[in-house]
Amino acid sequence: MFLRPLIRAVTYTRWLHLAIGAIVPLAAGLVYPGLSSPTLGDWLIAAALPIPLVAAVALIPSARRAEGLQARLMLFPGKHARERSAAHAEGAATGISATPSVSWADKGRTALWLVFRMEAGLLAWLLTIWLLQCTLTLLDTAVEEPVIGSLTPPAGMGSVALAPLPLLALLAVIVAGGRLDTRVALRLLGPSVKERMTALEERTERLLERNRIARELHDSLGHALTLAVVQAGAARAAKDPEFTDRALATIEETGRAALEDLERVLMLLRETGRRPAGASPGLDEAARLLDSARSSGARVEAEITGPVEELPGPVSREAYRMLQEALTNALRHAGEVPVDVRVAAERSRLRLRVTNPLPEGRPPAVPGSGSGLRGIRERAALLGGEAKSGVKDGEWRVSVVLPLR
Known part of the structure; x- marks a missing residue:
């Protein structure tokens, strides 16, 4: 039961959907303040700097339609998935709207969605890189050659044994982040009252x-x-x-x-x-x-x-x-x-x-x-x-x- 999400294709399309959202803050960070040796403050600036631009994009009516279609495609299981969930029925049928914005309320919800997707995508991308680096660091720990006949284990065997833990944490981040992304999409990209009527x-x-x-x-x-x-x-x-x-x-x-x-x-x-x-x-x-x-x-x-x-x-x-x-x-x-x-x-x-x-x-x-x-x-x-x-x-x-x- 715990491994079921890991064998579903939609789990990884959701992670990809999150990672795509990191493109804008990463591009902004390359321009300013630069990401050659970024600090925590640099990452905060890169996350905050594009917010006005992203919010302005939400004023375009077709932006909501584009985001809705992309969310339907990547956040809900299709024929390629091993199972269909209740979220798929809700999202594909009535939960996700794919119509342009017709009111300021629609534009406001679209702006919140774009900002959330950008910030969540950046966080997911940073966690992914950091956890992969942790795994590689543990694997790169020097393993001393044992002396023939010696019963003393190599010095790096403990680090090698801990190497799978960051990967397991990464898989948990991918599953949890995808589910959070889906729930927020249903909330912010759902049909308005007028559309429901x-x-x-x-x-x-x-x-x-x-x-x-x-x-x-x-x-x-x-x-x-x-x-x-x-x-x-x-x-x-x-x-x-x-x-x-x-x-x-x-x-x-x-x-x-x-x-x-x-x-x-x-x-x-x-x-x-x-x-x-x-x-x-x-x-x-x-x-x-x-x-x-x-x-x-x-x-x-x-x-x-x-x-x-x-x-x-x-x-x-x-x-x-x-x-x-x-x-x-x-x-x-x-x-x-x-x-x-x-x-x-x-x-x-x-x-x-x-x-x-x-x-x-x-x-x-x-x-x-x-x-x-x-x-x-x-x-x-x-x-x-x-x-x-x-x-x-x-x-x-x-x-x-x-x-x-």
Whole structure:
């Protein structure tokens, strides 16, 4: 367990990342005060002299991006490592930002990081050189040739035995310094509050888009399959060639519309950059839904009032899907029963209501249950409206109210 960090490639890339930070103070020290025979004061001057210059570099927005990319590459294990740590998941995914500075807070954190990296790199470099010199000094200790037959050990054997200790200390410095460097990088190069909010908003948008696509598939394909099953069953029971022809025509038309919806949704999932062939249907095409339901044997009475063709696009499209799901539920769970549809486009809101008698011999469904009804509520909530479903006066009722502004 203690030797595991020593066999990981990332341990040494972290040490290299630290050592690179020593380049600036070493170059400054060569200019002044000179490093021919440096004292402790000379090293302190070399460490302090470049601080204003390094802090000024942090004012460049792209400096933060460059440091973030370098930290991701050198401080976290990749495919070449023997294992992946929790720090890798945190750093590569969300812990290290690779975007330019957008605020003074970002620039300030970048300046602190550059100064830390420079000072820590210089310290790591000095410790490395000093520990290696200690090892070489111990190995260079003169070893006296023993007199033949003498039992006295050579004078330098004690120093030779101590020679591995500085190397072990150096390995400990490399491991500890790399871990410290990684933790400070996560703290100073981590995403700002604005970046976290942006990432959260993007993730929310992706989830909402996935939910919308899932609802599209559920409503469109569910409606088509329900109609196909109902039509096929009705045709088998009727044993009438003319009715069978009408049922097959309805199944064909519904299946073709479902394939168009499926192609449009799959194009969105593939993210081809092309616009889908044909927009989603709106409430002004509700007649197609009503005709499909009637052709399956249901007795649909519909009343549509108001200028539905002038409804806002999102409201019209979502109301169409809600009506589709409500009709599908009625056909799937109630069978050939009278269905009453009321759509009213008012000045400030759209009202949609679908009612049907409860089928005999079947227990009423739990209000609000089922993925389809949940999808209706979600669609209404996204538009700032409200959807309710349940039993009222012996009938199953789905009612939706959507604001138009």
